[in-house]
Amino acid sequence: MRVSVIVTIPAKALVRESSQLAFSRERHDPIAAPTKRGGFLVDPAFPPLPMAARTPGKVRLAASHAEKAPVFAVRGTIDASRIDDVRSSGRGVQIFADPQIGMFKDPYCGVEAVGTHTDVARLLKFDQLKDKGLDGKDVALAVMDTGVNLKHLKAQGLAPKLDKKISWAPSNIRNTPGDYVVDHGTMCAYDALIAAPACSLLDFPILQSETPGGSVMAGFLSDALLAFSYLHQQFTGPDWKYKALVINNSWGMYHPSWDFPPGHPGRYADNPNHPFNIMVGTIARAGADVLFAAGNCGADCPSGRCQGVTRHSISGANAHPDVLTLAACDIDGVRLGYSSQGPAIPNMAREKPDLTSYSHFLGSQAFGEGTPDTGTSTASPVAAGCVAAIRSGLPSGKVSPRDLFDRIKAEAQKKPWPKSGWNNDYGAGIIDPLPVAEHFGL
Amino acid sequence: MSRDMVLMTIACPEGTPGLDRAAELLGVPAAEMDRGFGVVVLDPQKGLYAVQVHETAIRERPTADTGGQAVKGPFSNPRIEPFGPTRK
Numbered sequence: 001m002r003v004s005v006i007v008t009i010p011a012k013a014l015v016r017e018s019s020q021l022a023f024s025r026e027r028h029d030p031i032a033a034p035t036k037r038g039g040f041l042v043d044p045a046f047p048p049l050p051m052a053a054r055t056p057g058k059v060r061l062a063a064s065h066a067e068k069a070p071v072f073a074v075r076g077t078i079d080a081s082r083i084d085d086v087r088s089s090g091r092g093v094q095i096f097a098d099p100q101i102g103m104f105k106d107p108y109c110g111v112e113a114v115g116t117h118t119d120v121a122r123l124l125k126f127d128q129l130k131d132k133g134l135d136g137k138d139v140a141l142a143v144m145d146t147g148v149n150l151k152h153l154k155a156q157g158l159a160p161k162l163d164k165k166i167s168w169a170p171s172n173i174r175n176t177p178g179d180y181v182v183d184h185g186t187m188c189a190y191d192a193l194i195a196a197p198a199c200s201l202l203d204f205p206i207l208q209s210e211t212p213g214g215s216v217m218a219g220f221l222s223d224a225l226l227a228f229s230y231l232h233q234q235f236t237g238p239d240w241k242y243k244a245l246v247i248n249n250s251w252g253m254y255h256p257s258w259d260f261p262p263g264h265p266g267r268y269a270d271n272p273n274h275p276f277n278i279m280v281g282t283i284a285r286a287g288a289d290v291l292f293a294a295g296n297c298g299a300d301c302p303s304g305r306c307q308g309v310t311r312h313s314i315s316g317a318n319a320h321p322d323v324l325t326l327a328a329c330d331i332d333g334v335r336l337g338y339s340s341q342g343p344a345i346p347n348m349a350r351e352k353p354d355l356t357s358y359s360h361f362l363g364s365q366a367f368g369e370g371t372p373d374t375g376t377s378t379a380s381p382v383a384a385g386c387v388a389a390i391r392s393g394l395p396s397g398k399v400s401p402r403d404l405f406d407r408i409k410a411e412a413q414k415k416p417w418p419k420s421g422w423n424n425d426y427g428a429g430i431i432d433p434l435p436v437a438e439h440f441g442l
Numbered sequence: 443m444s445r446d447m448v449l450m451t452i453a454c455p456e457g458t459p460g461l462d463r464a465a466e467l468l469g470v471p472a473a474e475m476d477r478g479f480g481v482v483v484l485d486p487q488k489g490l491y492a493v494q495v496h497e498t499a500i501r502e503r504p505t506a507d508t509g510g511q512a513v514k515g516p517f518s519n520p521r522i523e524p525f526g527p528t529r530k
Contacts, residue, residue, distance in 0.1 A: 146524065171478050184524040207524055217528040222449060222479070222519045225492060229482045251522050258520040266449075266517040274517055275451050275492040278484045293525040305523065367527050377526025 002077040003098075007040060008051060010092040011070055015048045019066040022047030038078050038085035046075035054094070107337035108330050108360065109301035113372035115331035117194055117363040120382060123331060124195050124358075125434040129389050132442055134433075136196025136388040140166065140242040142231060143381070144224060144249050146217045147180025147205030148189045156364060158193055163200045168230040170209035170223045177203035182366050184217060187373050188250050188381040190364030195385035195433065198392070200242065204231070207251055221253075221268060221316075225276050232283045244391035245288040248384040250377035252295050252318045254305040269315035270347040277317055284322035287396035289404065291384045292318040293376035294327045294353040300337030312345040314352045319344035324387070324405045327353035327427055328379035330360050333415055335425050339376055342424035353427040354405065355412055357383040386433040393442040404436075411435040447476045447494040450515030455489040464493050468513055474499035 009015060050069030052059045063069055075098060078086065086095045108114065121127075129135065140163065147169075153160045162178045169175040180186075180203070189201055204227045209219040228247075235245050253259060253269065260267040268274045272281075284290050297306035297313035306313060318325055328339040336359055344352035359378035365371060390404070399407075412429030414420060422428055452459070452467045464481055465472040476494035484490040500516060 146528070181529070184526055184528050187526065207522065218521050218523045220519050221522055222494065224522060225449075225482060226479065229484075232483070250526060251524050253520045253522055260518040264518070266515055268518040268520055271517075273514070275449060275482075275484055278451075278490065279482075279492075282485050296525050367529065371527075373526075375524075375526030377524055380525075 001080050003080045004075065005040075005078055005083070006073055006075055006096045006098045007086065008054065008071050008073050008094045008096070011072060015072050015074075016066055016069070019048040019050055019072060023066070038082040040076050040078045040086055042074050042076040048072040048074050107298070107300040107335045107339075109337035113360060113362040113370070115361045117190075117361060119331040120358045120361055120363075121194050124382075124386060124431070126195055128434055129195065129437060132393065132437060134389040134393050134437055134442060136199030136385065137392045138243045139196065139199045139388040139391045140202050140245050141192055141196060141199040141384060141388045142202040142204055142245065142247045143185055143189050143192065144204045144206050144227060144247060145185030145188050145251065146183045146207045147185045148178055148201060148203045149180055149182045149186045150178040152182045152186050152364070152366065153190055153193070156190060158190065158197065160189065160193060161198070161200045163202055166202050166231075166234050167204065168227050169205050170219065170226070173205060173208050180205055180208070184250070184366070184377065187364040187366040188248060188377060190366065191373055191378050192248060192381035192385040192388065194363070194382060196388035196392070199246075199385070199388045202231070221276050224249075225279055228276070228279045228283055231288075232279070232286060235283065235288055236286050243395040244388070245396070246384050246388045246391065247283070247288055247290045248381045249291065249317070250293045250375070250380045252293065253316055254295070254297070254303070255307050255309060256315075257307075270345045272348065274316075277320055280317045280320050281322050284401050287401065289384075289387050289391065289396070289401045290320075290323040291380050291387065292320070292323045292325050293380040294318060294325050295340035296338040296375050298335075298337050298339045298341055302338055310341070312343070313340045314342060315345040315348065319348035319352045321349040322402065324383065324408070325352045325354045325427070326376055326380040326383050327356040327425065328359035328376045329356045329415070329426070329430060331358055333413070333430055335416075336360055339379070339425075342422075342427070351422045351427070355383065355409055355428050355431055356415065356426040357386075357431045383431050386431055390433055390437055390440075390442070393437065394440050399440065407439055408433070408436050411439065446497050447479070448497045448500055448516035449519050450493055450495055450500065450513060450517070451484065452491050452493060453489055453512045454491060457489070458483060459491065461493070464491065468493070468495060468500070469503045470495055470499040
């Protein structure tokens with residue numbers, strides 16, 4: 001495959017003359033023959049550009065014109081496998097990448113849905129995963145949320161499975177798995193089932209523990225701690241029957257004022273030794289795949305509950321090194337402006353979010369007909385469904401959560417530019433489960 | 443969970459402690475422990491556990507009997523909320 005590159009070459013009479021003519025508007029014959037080494041073919045539309053020096057420290061303005069420049073940059077193409085031929089040719093030739101660049105679309109901050117769950121299934125290549133038998137079968141997917149409503153999911157055309165034997169609820173609410181009021185938890189369950197329709201849901205309504213009549217669905221971190229502890233016991237106990245456990249967490253702490261002040265040894269946000277953060281590490285080491293939403297405090301259109309705090313807003317377990325932290329984009333790959341950006345709060349894993357997944361599409365309609373599933377709350381269970389789908393062919397005993405997450409990040413579609421590595425908007429890129437499955441021979 | 447409870451951790455290498463043993467390690471009367479919360483296993487390899495205790499009992503512990511490195515806390519127990527829409 002030929003790739004575009006930029007090559008710097010020492011000044012020679014022919015190159016100097018070509019450069020001068022190109023900018024003088026006089027007719028000139030560009031260099032168009034391939035080089036002997038590497039078969040580098042110069043782009044005739046790109047004139048040799050005078051460079052004042054090879055390094056910034058040696059730049060002299062007097063040498064920045066074609067008459068005196070010591071080095072020229074030219075553009076061309078070369079076979080990717082022969083780049084080293086040019087590099088080893090010596091004689092002052094250097095070769096550099098010429099990456100594709102494009103307009104960055106503004107993050108989406110609209111209210112309307114962008115696409116539907118069908119688009120998301122298509123983007124996740126659900127049909128191909130299903131053909132491989134990767135649909136979440138024999139995988140448990142815990143929804144740590146406001147509770148799930150099975151009737152609503154069935155009314156939307158799904159055939160959800162729920163394991164009522166493995167469930168837990170805070171002491172002040174009735175434990176009725178699958179029969180909670182249609183709300184955020186039902187939305188999350190729906191979104192997880194897009195990629196893993198055959199998984200077994202586990203219902204953990206931890207965000208209902210506040211006094212009835214409170215202004216929002218909420219809970220306390222200690223409820224999550226108890227729920228994780230219960231789940232850990234089940235997961236490591238003799239009666240565990242599933243191939244894997246995936247835990248979705250579309251929740252977090254919106255504002256630092258909810259926590260102990262900075263510097264307090266008992267603080268949650270940036271303290272790996274907080275009991276809940278220890279618990280998350282324990283269950284991940286036991287083999288559970290733990291996913292967290294990044295949060296909705298992105299700088300472009302943060303949730304009002306962020307109270308204007310958009311820097312280092314990924315904190316606590318959402319920034320835990322053992323979890324997969326999800327940012328959100330629409331079905332066109334455009335970042336959703338509310339999706340929290342990295343880096344995470346100091347003292348936790350810096351490079352968060354890890355990955356981006358789809359949100360803001362018409363899906364569960366848990367909040368009324370035509371109302372989209374939004375927030376990083378949606379992105380996280382969409383990704384959790386992908387993990388569950390892969391796990392139906394790759395039990396947790398075979399590949400650890402860390403190794404699976406590393407591969408998921410490696411196979412992500414690079415965004416916003418075609419370059420590997422982490423960035424603070426998308427993490428490693430947009431989730432793409434099929435190449436992950438193929439990597440593991442599924 | 444009552445809001446006047448505080449979250450603490452205790453190290454107990456000999457195995458999962460009962461509430462009475464946890465209270466002993468904390469240096470508080472057993473009646474001050476949150477029985478509904480119980481003793482939560484945090485890290486079985488390190489023998490680390492979480493409990494909840496009445497805040498006043500922790501505050502009024504004799505300073506000479508605070509458990510040293512075996513006891514840590516109180517830890518924050520912040521409110522948590524969904525990162526998406528809700529009906530309320």
